[in-house]
Amino acid sequence: MSIIPEFLMKRVYKKGSLKQTDEGVCFDLKNVLGPGFISGFGFVKVNDATFEADKVKFVTQGNEISAETVTEEQPISFRLGQEGTLILKGAKCLKDGINQIIIELMNPEAGKVKLSLSDNFQGA
Amino acid sequence: MQxxxxxxxxxxxxKRVFIKSGAFHYFRTPGVELAKDRFMKLKxxxxxxxxxxxxxxYHSKNEHEYDFSGIKDVRKVLETAKEVGLFIIARPGPFINAEVNAGGIPYWVLRNKDVIPRNRIGTEYHYSPEYMAFVREWYGQIIPIIKDFDNVxxxxxxxxxxxxxxxxGYMKELxxxxRELGITCPVFHNDAYNAGLWAELVDIYACDIYPYINPNQNWKQDHFCFDTIDNIEDTVRSFKEDAPIFIAEMQGGWFDKWDGIGYPAMRAALGDEHINIMTKTAVSQGVTMFNHYMAIGGxxxxxxACDEVYTSYDFCSGIDEMGNIQPNFYKAKEINYFLNSFGLTNTGERENLDxxxxxxxxxxxxxxxxxxWLFVRNMNSYDVGLESPTYFSHFTFHISPYDMKIMLENFQLNACKIVFSDVEIFARIKNEKDEILFMISDENANMYLEFENTPHPNPLPQGERGIISGKKRDYEFLKYEKHGKTTQFLFISRELANRTWVLGDKVIFNADFVYSxxxxALSKTTxxxxxxxxxxxxxxxxxxxERLKTIMLKDFEVSFCAPEIDTYYDYSDWTKVSEPFDSLSCGMYDEFVWYKTKIPDYLEEITLSARHLFAVYINGKEVLNRNSYKYEKLQQIEETISIPLNKTILTKEQNELTVLVQNLGFDKGFSGDTNHPRGLVEFSTKPERKLDFYVxxxxxxxVPESESPYMAKLSTxxxxxxxENVVFSKYLSLKDFPYDRATIFLNGVKVGRYLKNNKNCSLQENFYLINTFLKPQNTLDIVIWDKASNIKTPWDFKNELKHVIMxxxxxRIHQLY
Incomplete structure (x- = not known):
């Protein structure tokens, strides 16, 4: 169970940022909760497609981080106000209209943190 | 009081008042005399x-019954606070967290299956009329006491x-x-997420800020942990514009856990730098109400305790668990004196400087x-020299690593003006004609002054302006006069500042501590x-x-004290229960719960899960002794264990099964549910057979001595x-204690749980013998519940126990004068 209520978790996702690029599906996150660490990426699910950490990268402050390299031993800092883009490599799973997204992250203090949200997309 | x-x-x-508060748990520091000691130190x-x-x-052990007598008399605690001259911030929950058992919700409330504690399951809202009935009852008990105190x-x-x-709905009802029960002061809530929660519903928005919650984190290296407090003014103003900025819990320490790092290591990690940074940053952000959580350990x-924490709730507080003063207390004192000297309740817009x-x-x-006021913090690992950003481009000042200073610009005093000073001000006292500023001497700091008349003694620099070095001996002073008024600067080292106490218009130097x-109080001739x-x-x-004393405890009287394990023990008057067997369902709230039943000889296996420690005995013999307490990533790891049975264990047609479960407390309710079951939470047999237990x-x-050697009581x-006039704190040392588990009773009161964790060490070895429970003649009982491997023959074990030395x-010991 996450200690952070769902509505607060949802604020981390930047509404309207969902897009399809040459690299894959991407969307933006912004830490509005408080300074901390990400100590692991579980998976990202968009509609019915699930992407394990090896298919996900996180681009933040000019660095490209492969999600599978983020571990408890090698966490990444995610400062208050810091932004980043999650890229689902090679994904083409968006549909026009509302898309359902689930992101599972690990945080050393909060444990498993799950964001369940939806975003609109046009141009599939 | 308006x-x-x-x-x-x-x-x-x-009158504008800067609220400088320290958190205190009367239930963890029982008795009004201890409360008075701590309050006077705080003041x-x-x-x-x-x-x-x-x-x-703490007050309600039985349904609808509340005990406010004896050491639970909160009215006396509040009266003492008032006598000492402290305001009170009252936080009656009903849920308080505080790392207490079930977050402060009585067991009998949790036991009611219709109750949804806090009207929430996980983070989902479920309004529970049965829970609200308890809330109304609790508020109806506690608010009439609180509202009698106008210093709340x-x-x-x-x-x-x-x-x-x-x-x-719930929060509005609270x-x-x-209000209906008579609370007239501002009402607030403490938002753990700094997200403006309930800001519209309360009078003053408040939040808690804990940058250091992970002992494995190096806050000096990962100093972005201060991001939240560094932005708190803008954050809070976006939620609430018309109320003061209030940090209802500002980190003054942190709690250690069963699987933690130990308080000494945590104190070393926090140092006195952390509270310095937190408090000064808060002031720089326009905060005028703060509460150091905790200021007083317990x-x-x-x-x-909730299941997370061991007996000591020292919290690395300024006043530690045993009432002794720690370095972070001195730092808080220094900042409080500064704030008391200058107010800082009406400051203008913040200017961020790069x-x-x-x-x-x-x-x-x-x-x-x-x-x-210029607030500067250095998070580099080295001393930095900086230039004063506006007034003197050639004037440099130094900040030590992980230090934060409050410096003064353009301050007109009676007889001179401080144009700039990075010599920190400890305190100021004044009357209509004279003023004295106590400065903390610092060889790397200077005061840049303007004055008309040269100072006494012999002026350091001549002329209208001068740079006064902060390199001074203790009690060295400079005195300026102008139009019959004086300004005096008196320098003291930081070491002396720690031992300097300002009480109104009087200052006392070189005392370990003073009461308000x-x-x-002194611990040596001084x-x-x-x-x-x-x-x-x-x-x-x-x-x-006085002299520090050590009392050697040896030649214990040893007795085996678990007759419940014995075969033919009469348990006919115990309560008979059917599934579920968890302690709440059985109406058992104690840490230890016994379960007994008969099992037939054809059983092949029993499977059980119990929280948190348990042992299984069949026909008086131990077949398993297990510590099932394990947490990972804030989640308790569930453990289910199967015990294969055979004819060497099941020696009779009907065999006596005894299970003893020790729970370390209920969940505190922050991330988990307070009513998560404890005790025997799962039990099954193979082949499946429905059993009832007696509990x-x-x-x-x-009790008369038992035959079973699995639990032993050592008494002395x-x-x-x-x-009178001697303040002391005593503890029982279990350093190098050879056993894994022990429960300590002082004069019949349980004062400690000793438990080696999965790393085979106990993070607590010293157990405070709470002064309130000490008498001139004391009885100490230590119940050891250890693994079977320690037991050879009962006689050997008894003999071994007799030779334990504690x-x-x-x-510390202080004499009062």
Whole structure:
């Protein structure tokens, strides 16, 4: 169970940022909760497609981080106000209209943190 | 007392007041005498407020019954706070967290299956009329006491509360209930997420800020952990514009856990730098109400603790668990004295300054003192030299690594003007004609002054302006005069500043601590200096006559104290229960719960899950002794164990099964649910057979000796000389204790749980013998419940136990003068 209520978790996702690029599906996150660490990426699910950490990268402050390299031993800092883009490599799973997204992250203090949200997309 | 507020500060009887509060748990520091000791220390350190959680579970052990008598008399605690001259922040929950058992919700409430504690399951809102009935009952008990005290300046509803949809019903009801029952002061809530939760619903928005919650984190290296407090002014202003900025819990330490790092390591990690940074940053952000959580440590005696924490709730507080003063207390005192000297309740807009990499710098205009304050923090691992950003481009100042300074710009004094000073001000006292500023000497710091008349003694620089070096000896001073008024600077080293106490217009130098009533405490023969503006300095020599003592405890009386395990033990008067067997369902609230039943000889296996430690005995013999307590990533790891049975274990047609479960407390309710079951939570047999159990709670300490050698009681007596004018704290040392588990009773009161963790060490080896429970003649009982591997023959074991040596030692001893 996450200690952070769902509505607060949802604020981390930047509404309207969902897009399809040459690299894959991407969307933006912004830490509005408080300074901390990400100590692991579980998976990202968009509609019915699930992407394990090896298919996900996180681009933040000019660095490209492969999600599978983020571990408890090698966490990444995610400062208050810091932004980043999650890229689902090679994904083409968006549909026009509302898309359902689930992101599972690990945080050393909060444990498993799950964001369940939806975003609109046009141009599939 | 009339309490109002505006955006800048609380206003009490028409005067702006900066609220400097320290958190205190009366239930962890039982008895009014201990409360008085802690309050007087708090007040002497410049705090003006004590923050008090009220723990419903502590007062209500039985349904609809509340005990406010004896050491549970909170009215006396509040009266003492008032006597000492402290305001009170009242936080009666009903949920308080505080790392107490079930977050403070009584067991009988949790036991009611219709109750949804806090109207929430996980983070989903579920309104529970049955829970609200308890809330009304609790508020109906506690608010009539609280409202009798006009020094209560703020009242909190719930604690760290949020649900997914933020439904307002529960919180609105709490607010209205508080008002209807007579609370007239501002009502607030403590938002754990700094997200503006309930900001519209309460009078003053408040939040908690803990940058250091992970002991594995190096806050000096990962100093972005201060991001939240570095932005708190803008954050809070976006939620609430018309109320003061209130940090209801500002990190003053942190709690250690069963699987933690130990308080000494945590204290070393936090140092006195952390509280310095937190508090000064808060002031730089326009905060005018803060509460150091905790300012006073305590002890989770009896069954106070939630399952996360061990007996000591020292919290790395300024006043530690045993009431002794720690370095972070001195730092808090220093900042409080500064704030008491200058107010800082009416400052203008914050100006953020860019002074370099990993430097936090803020300037604030002070309308009350007509000056500027410059707040600079250095998070580099080396000393930095910086240039004063506006007034003197050639004037440099130094900040040590991980230090933060409050510096003064353009401050007109009676007889001179401080144009700039990075020599820090410890305190100021003044009357209409004279003023004295106590400065903390610092060889790397300077005061840049403007003055007309040269100072006494011999002027350092001549002329209208001068740079006065902060490199000074203790008590060295400079005195300026102008138009019959004087300004004096008196320098003291930081070491002396720690031992310097400002009580109103009097200053006492070189005392270990003083009480707010003026009594001084010393731990060695000392010359103490006194100062006030009328009489100047005087000195007095005090002879210290006490000595630290060690009481060796040996030749224990040993008895086996678990007759419940014996075959043919009569348990016919125990309560018979069917599934579920968890302790709440059985109505058993004690830490220890016994389960007994008969099992047939054809069983192949029993499977059980129990929280947190348990042992299984069949026909009086131990077949399993297990510590199932394990947490990972804030989640308890469930453990289910199967025990294969055979004819060597099941020796009779009907065999006697005994299970003893020790739970370390209920969940505190922050991330988990308070009513998560404890005790025997799962039990099944193979082949499947439905069994009833007979249950009873508690250990039997005064029963005829048992045949079973699995639980042993070591008893001894020791004497304590209780003297007037001597303040002491004693502890039982279990250093190098050869056993894994022990429960400690002082005069029949449970004062400690010793438990080696999965790393085979106990993070707590010293157990505070709480003064309230100490008598001139004391009985100490230590119940050892250890693994079978330690047991050879009962006689050997008894003999081994007889030769255990323990010590009762003095942590510190002070004589009062």
């Amino acid at each position: 309490i109002t507020f505006d955006k800048n500060s609380l206003i009490i009887d028409g 002497a350190a410049g705090y003006n407020t004590v923050d008090i959680y009220f723990n419903a579970n 300046i703020a009242f909190q509803i719930e604690n760290e509360y949020a649900t997914d949809e933020m439904d307002e 607010y209205n209930m508080a 002890t989770s005696w009896d069954d106070l 002074l370099g990499q990993d430097i936090y710098a803020v300037r604030r205009k002070d309308y009350e003192n007509n000056c500027n 009533n003026g009594r001084i 010359e103490v200096a006194y100062f006030d503006l009328v009489n100047g300095f005087s000195k007095k020599y005090f002879k210290f006559q 009873r709670e508690g250990l039997s300490l005064s 007596n020791f004497n304590v000389e209780l003297k 010590q009762v030692e003095d942590e």
